[in-house]
Amino acid sequence: MSKSKRDELQINLNLNVRGLVTSATLAINEKCALLKSDGKPVYRFGLGQSPFPVPDEVIQTLKDNAFQKDYQPVRGLYTLREAVANFLSETQKVDSSPKNIIIGPGSKELIFLLQLVYYGDLIIPTPSWVSYSPQARIIGRHVHWVPTEKEENYRLSPEKLDMICRTDPKKPRVVILNYPANPTGSSYSTERLKELAEVARKYQVILVSDEIYGLLHYNNQHVSIARYYPEGTIISTGLSKWCGAGGWRLGAFSFPENLYWLRDAISTVASETFTSTSAPIQYAAVTAFNGGIWMDDYLHHARRVLREIYKFISHKFDKLNISYPTVHGAFYIFPDFETYREKLKLKDIYTSVELCERLLEETGFAMLPGTDFGRQPEELTTRIAFVDFNGAEALEASRKNNGIRPLDGDFVRNHCGNISEAFEKLEQWLGDL
Numbered sequence: 001m002s003k004s005k006r007d008e009l010q011i012n013l014n015l016n017v018r019g020l021v022t023s024a025t026l027a028i029n030e031k032c033a034l035l036k037s038d039g040k041p042v043y044r045f046g047l048g049q050s051p052f053p054v055p056d057e058v059i060q061t062l063k064d065n066a067f068q069k070d071y072q073p074v075r076g077l078y079t080l081r082e083a084v085a086n087f088l089s090e091t092q093k094v095d096s097s098p099k100n101i102i103i104g105p106g107s108k109e110l111i112f113l114l115q116l117v118y119y120g121d122l123i124i125p126t127p128s129w130v131s132y133s134p135q136a137r138i139i140g141r142h143v144h145w146v147p148t149e150k151e152e153n154y155r156l157s158p159e160k161l162d163m164i165c166r167t168d169p170k171k172p173r174v175v176i177l178n179y180p181a182n183p184t185g186s187s188y189s190t191e192r193l194k195e196l197a198e199v200a201r202k203y204q205v206i207l208v209s210d211e212i213y214g215l216l217h218y219n220n221q222h223v224s225i226a227r228y229y230p231e232g233t234i235i236s237t238g239l240s241k242w243c244g245a246g247g248w249r250l251g252a253f254s255f256p257e258n259l260y261w262l263r264d265a266i267s268t269v270a271s272e273t274f275t276s277t278s279a280p281i282q283y284a285a286v287t288a289f290n291g292g293i294w295m296d297d298y299l300h301h302a303r304r305v306l307r308e309i310y311k312f313i314s315h316k317f318d319k320l321n322i323s324y325p326t327v328h329g330a331f332y333i334f335p336d337f338e339t340y341r342e343k344l345k346l347k348d349i350y351t352s353v354e355l356c357e358r359l360l361e362e363t364g365f366a367m368l369p370g371t372d373f374g375r376q377p378e379e380l381t382t383r384i385a386f387v388d389f390n391g392a393e394a395l396e397a398s399r400k401n402n403g404i405r406p407l408d409g410d411f412v413r414n415h416c417g418n419i420s421e422a423f424e425k426l427e428q429w430l431g432d433l
């Protein structure tokens with residue numbers, strides 16, 4: 001075999017597992033790094049990573065436990081499982097105890113293992129987080145995308161869920177609900193959660209409630225669907241978003257008692273794969289989940305900063321006549337550039353991918369196309385992760401400004417310079433079309 005043929009095969013092997021390519025968010029990050037190395041300005045709104053530092057108290061616990069070198073129980077350190085269970089009982093008023101909990105190296109891994117051990121179809125609304133569907137495809141599970149409407153904040157409606165389940169009422173299914181959501185920042189009303197819970201119960205659907213952004217609900221009013229469908233809901237959480245510790249890789253699942261068989265199946269696979277999550281990180285996570293006044297303060301200011309940025313961006317989009325679903329939490333917004341379709345056509349831009357590529361090339365503004373989240377290619381929706389700012393500095397500024405509510409109008413301009421600069425460029429680019 002020729003060298004070039006071998007290289008081509010190697011590239012295919014590297015990039016192509018069951019037709020999948022490198023995760024979209026990681027790919028855009030690499031593209032940004034290339035532009036940066038060419039000395040071009042880049043505004044990083046591609047990767048959804050928390051801009052805030054891990055709280056000092058949690059870092060200190062990690063330092064104090066660097067010596068912890070032993071393998072841990074597969075399901076996780078008991079004190080951590082206790083801390084997660086207490087956290088869920090207190091914040092979500094759900095009945096949870098250490099028996100219900102399993103700890104993993106990121107909730108992404110736990111979601112993957114659940115799909116591996118459970119034989120049901122996967123139901124996910126579009127748009128949804130980039131990894132649910134590729135995970136299902138790696139395993140060979142059938143994925144049922146459910147389109148949602150802009151007018152409904154792109155949230156799954158109980159009617160649509162019922163319609164899908166009705167076609168084959170006994171079929172085993174997993175539905176993943178994520179709220180506040182990646183990529184839209186939208187959440188569900190309590191009423192909606194109750195209605196969805198009713199449908200899930202009717203068809204005995206297993207719900208994975210991905211609440212990784214729960215504590216970043218701007219009004220601190222996140223409510224878990226597990227309150228209304230406790231027997232069939234697995235809650236997914238972790239340190240990555242509200243504790244700013246994505247790279248630490250720690251996630252947790254809470255199972256109801258009648259899904260212990262799934263908990264045990266996941267433990268079995270875990271014992272043959274990752275064995276247990278890093279010991280020092282688990283100790284540090286106990287401090288994070290137990291929380292305290294310092295954590296409340298950290299979260300209060302993190303939410304305040306994010307809400308202010310959302311306000312800033314939403315004003316810009318309103319001015320530009322660009323619609324977006326209401327953001328309730330997290331650090332995402334999902335605009336639709338439909339009103340610019342005719343003008344974009346003049347630049348040979350017809351799809352969300354083309355829109356993202358051209359905007360990145362011409363202004364350095366990096367965002368992800370709606371297609372990465374399951375939307376149709378010709379729909380001009382994109383995801384902006386508004387995280388390109390110094391989180392430590394912004395938290396400090398918010399703390400200093402505590403007496404003034406809301407934060408003054410110049411907060412974003414003064415403390416999140418890249419965001420205001422990027423939106424000026426976007427405004428100009430659209431204006432020049």
Ligand SMILES: Cc1ncc(COP(=O)(O)O)c(C=O)c1O
Pocket residue numbers: 048105106107108109129178181182210212237238239240246249250251
């Ligand atoms: C909706 C959603 N779920 C899960 C994850 C995975 O988080 P973890 O870092 O716990 O694996 C992410 C990460 O971006 C996410 O956005």
